[in-house]
Each structure stands twice: as structure tokens, then as C-alpha cells.
Amino acid sequence: MEQAIVAGGCFWCTEAVFRDVIGVSGVESGYIGGSVENPTYKAVCSGSTGHAEAIRVTFDPAVLDYGQLLDVFLGTHDPTQLNRQGNDIGTQYRSAIFPLDDAQRAEAAAAIERWNADHPGQRAVTTIEGPAPWYPAEDYHQEYWEGEGQRNPYCLATIPPKLMKLRKSFAAKVKSA
Numbered sequence: 001m002e003q004a005i006v007a008g009g010c011f012w013c014t015e016a017v018f019r020d021v022i023g024v025s026g027v028e029s030g031y032i033g034g035s036v037e038n039p040t041y042k043a044v045c046s047g048s049t050g051h052a053e054a055i056r057v058t059f060d061p062a063v064l065d066y067g068q069l070l071d072v073f074l075g076t077h078d079p080t081q082l083n084r085q086g087n088d089i090g091t092q093y094r095s096a097i098f099p100l101d102d103a104q105r106a107e108a109a110a111a112i113e114r115w116n117a118d119h120p121g122q123r124a125v126t127t128i129e130g131p132a133p134w135y136p137a138e139d140y141h142q143e144y145w146e147g148e149g150q151r152n153p154y155c156l157a158t159i160p161p162k163l164m165k166l167r168k169s170f171a172a173k174v175k176s177a
Contacts, residue, residue: 001025002061004069005032005098005134007052008077009085014055016145016159017076017166020175023064028056029137029144032098033129041138047090054098056134064173066104070097070111075169076162079115079124086158098130 008014011029018027031039034051044051059069077085079095097112099105108128115124140148149155167174 001058002066003100004057004059004066004104005054005100005130006057006070006073007032007054007094007096007098008073008079009053009088009093009095010154010158011053011055011137011141012144012149012155013085013159013162014073014077015143016149016155017072017162018055018057019143019145020163020166021059021064021069021072021170021173022175023060023062023069023173024057024175025060026058028058029141030054030056031135031137033096033132037133037135039135041141044092047092049092051092051135052094052096053092053137054096067107067111068173070108071114072166072170072173073097074111074115074124074126076166079112079126080122082125095124095126096129097126098132099128100131 015027015029031044031051032054034049036049039049043049083091083094085093097108099108112124
């Protein structure tokens with residue numbers, strides 16, 4: 001098993017997408033890329049810590065390789081938005097990839113170039129950052145969509161369209177239809 005860390009706006013939304021991807025055995029929401037040790041959700045949401053809301057994905061590279069994982073990541077959020085996703089605005093909602101080694105760093109650059117080549121006239125602003133310490137989010141953020149999220153109006157408006165995009169654009173990579 002390998003791990004990947006990506007930030008694509010609200011971690012509830014990216015976590016929900018990756019829980020549905022084949023080859024993924026775990027998704028943890030958390031914070032990365034800031035200057036404060038052990039940040040809290042409230043502090044990260046204020047934009048004062050420099051952290052991004054992110055997910056750490058555990059995956060089987062024999063089923064889903066890192067490049068494919070990044071293609072799903074870039075294809076299920078808007079990588080052209082600087083420091084925002086929809087109504088979520090601030091550096092904590094930036095589009096970023098946090099490679100865990102040099103091979104992942106090279107593949108991250110290649111994935112961004114693939115996305116740019118496939119989207120003429122658009123340009124991904126996704127950054128490649130790190131290394132940086134990972135801080136798991138508070139327990140109530142984990143598996144949020146499966147619990148509280150399905151009663152949260154924000155999640156109900158934001159997550160189903162991302163899941164539909166996953167199913168449409170990456171049908172062969174989806175666990176359930």
C-alpha cells in the first residue's frame with residue numbers, strides 16, 4: 001500500500017470522492033502545509049495557519065497507480081481556481097499536491113501537465129508543495145459524508161455533483177455505481 005496527500009478544497013468533499021475509488025483502502029481528512037503545530041479546524045478555517053484542508057489516501061498501486069489517483073483528483077475539483085473551490089475561499093481551500101518522495105513529485109508535475117494538455121485554454125493553478133507535517137483532523141471530520149454530511153446542506157449541494165463527475169469521467173475507477 002502507498003499513500004498520497006492532496007488538497008482540493010473542503011476535505012469533506014475530496015474524502016467523499018476518494019472513498020468511492022477502486023484501489024483506495026483508506027481516506028483520512030487533515031491539515032498540511034502550514035506554520036502552526038497541531039492546528040484545529042477553527043484555526044485552519046480562519047486562514048491564519050497557512051494549512052490546507054487535505055486528505056491522505058491509502059491506496060493499492062497495483063490497482064490504482066499514483067498518476068491515476070492524481071488524474072481523479074484533478075478531474076473531480078476545479079484546479080483552475082486559486083485559493084478557492086466554489087464558495088470556499090482562502091488558502092486553506094487551495095488546490096495542492098503534497099508528494100511524499102521524489103517519484104511522487106515528478107508524477108505530480110506530469111499529472112498537472114496532462115490536465116493542462118487535456119484542457120486547452122485552461123491552466124491548473126494546483127501547487128506542488130512540501131514536504132510538510134501531516135495533522136489528522138478532529139474525529140468528527142472523518143467519514144463526514146457517510147454520517148453528518150448527508151444532513152448538511154453545504155455537503156448536499158457540493159458532494160453529489162463531485163460524485164457524479166467521478167462516475168461520469170472515471171467510471172472504470174468507481175467502487176459503486
